Amino acid sequence: MANLHDFFPGVRLERSFRYTDSIAAPRIGLGPAGPFPNSALHDPTDRRWLHYAFLSRDGTRAMVANSSWLGPAEGEPAGTERFATILLLHDQGGWHSSQFNAETERPPWSAFTRPHGHGEAGNLRIAAASGSPAVDLALTRSSRPCTSQCAVFAGNQHLRWQSETGVTARGRWQTDGPPVEVDLVGYHERVRGRWGWPDLGEWVFGFANDLGGDPDCPPEWAGVFTFIRPSAAPLEATASFMLWHKGRMIRHFPRRCVSFAVRGEIDRDRVSIAPPLARLLGVPPAAPVPRRLAITARQGDDWLVLDFDADAAVRIVIPSETSLAAFSVHEVVGPCLLEGCVGGRRFQIESRGIVEFSGGAAGDAGG
């Protein structure tokens, strides 16, 4: 049963607060109370993620990593969680990917789950079970996160996320050759929710950082954008663009104020498949990945344009718990231009970005 403390946290109670079954599965179906509760996952589609995406300051390398916790499968005792981590590195040799069983600390570094001060470095070590690819990085926060956002769809399913840009990473990078020292900057995100991939439909996520400037200071400008389109109910689609300036989020352009458009396609030959074992499973081909993405936003007198060109892409094949077709997350890197006007001040950066074009699980569900 829910109690008074659930709704009025400031009220003193006779007994201490504890999670109950009714709190874990509340009546409104949006998951446990609080944006990112440290509570057990109960449903097979309950998920918790920590996501990392970095670009080297010289623009030649990109790193994407994801640690995920998934709720218990049917028949497993409540509270059982499955943990998986995948690491993808991109350099001049192309994409290097681990399987979903990359080794890392549990839990890995996070600005959210391991709060610490700015300028304090923490380690993020991820390595494929085979030893390569691998990274051993010292991560440092330089900025502040956005407020959390939530997309609700298909009745009681939802996806909640919170991003922080301006995370710097210095350390060793290992692919096929000897380890190299790298200097990266990027963003970190946490995700919590409950969804099946066919109902989620598809998303376009991404970020762009100003890669220049003082490496010990937050990027001058950074942006994170989101577009989620549930397959069964396109009217539940949502979109946003968040803009950071010197480490603080200064503008949030909500769904009515942004537009997304794509043009062209990346040659299928240039899209790698990850993890490597996916090739053995004979996954069906995915839709061509758009080559160019433009996002415009306007709110009042403020406006911005992001123009992204893809020059490399990898398709991460994710098994779906609720459908036969796999969910595909295409990690795409390339140059981008971000320009706009905020508070009467014009700005323009030419940088690189990482974009995710995801979808495909609804292929066998009529979505």
Place this chain on the structure above:
Amino acid sequence: MQAAEVLRDTIGALVKRAPAIIAAAARELGAVRLLLRFGDGSCARLLGHSSTLRVQLSPADQSAEVEVYFDDRALGLLFDAAARPSEQALEQSLDMRGSREDLLAAWRCFRLLSQRASGLRIVQAIWADYRDSRAAGWAPPPMPEAAPRPRGPAHWEDAHWPALDWLDRRHPAGRDLLARGEPVLAPARSLWNGRDAESWQDAAQIFDNDLMETMARCKARVVDEILRLIPNKQPQRDLYSLMRDYVQREGKGLRPTLVIATCMALGGRFEDGVRAAAALEMFHNGFLVHDDIADESTHRRGLPTLHMSHGIGLAVNAGDGMHLFAVDMTLSNLQSVGLARTLGIIHEILHMCRETVEGQAIELGWIRRNFVPARDADYSRMSTKKTGWYTCISPCRVGRWRRGLPNRGCWTASTRRSG
């Protein structure tokens, strides 16, 4: 290039390449004289004359039954099928003045040209050049910083920067999109405009030029592969150079495209289909050489046939050699795809050869006996055997085998229909 010159070039190209369309447009226009004024200041007169259309630039006599004003937006909306403006024509974009009947005649003429000519490759090429030459004009206009805007919630209609418009009409200053292979012919697609969401996975619309470009790429890659596999040894003059020259002649590249496209559609990669496509293309060339001798043709692909330029003996031998190398190329798949798939491909190609020679025999027998089949079905059977199998059915089936998927009855039926 000015708009009037684009119109002149378009009409000129259509007169040469598609006179039927011009004749139909001239019939619609009748005796109406059009005076066309464009937003860039150029001017032209369009009039019908003996089943054709004539364009006069900057005519001295500007009297006309119908006077039309186009700006860039209206012009593109009508005729530029490859990159239509993302928005409707504005109120002042198009103005037509004249009597009701003349206006309707002019509009029927425009509509016919728009519907039947704007998809042609030659027209798309002219309009692509026109767009490229005006790329600088698509740079972002200065923001109206000084213009007062009402405070409050943003009204999307008032925002002049929808992403679709950005991709269609503008690009960042100083970035040479053409040099980077920007797909100028692919139209932009909206994913989200503040209200409506579309899937990024929706297949892009295909235009004639995209198909032609794809076929040219497939053909070029396959010809490279064939040239790599033809030996660089003697006898060059009487055999290998004949083969090398023949495969480089102008051709559409339909068969290689079908092999590669089928392979890719089933999840394969471009390079996976190249070797099998090269084998089929070599078979095709060998058939053509022999077919030209049997038909006593004098020209093939714009040049004298092989037997006309080198004699029947050398031509027959070169055709045999092409067939031999086609088998060799098929067998060269062994290392990359394994024995089972290679045998499957060989089986398909043998079947194709049998169908082709049977069809050729039927046709040559009819010619020899001066026989004309009474039933359409007999002719259809002959053409399917002689041409359909090795033009459409077998390339698709070989592409499917190359991907490692055996063919079944339904596949044959569907490809036969498409063939």
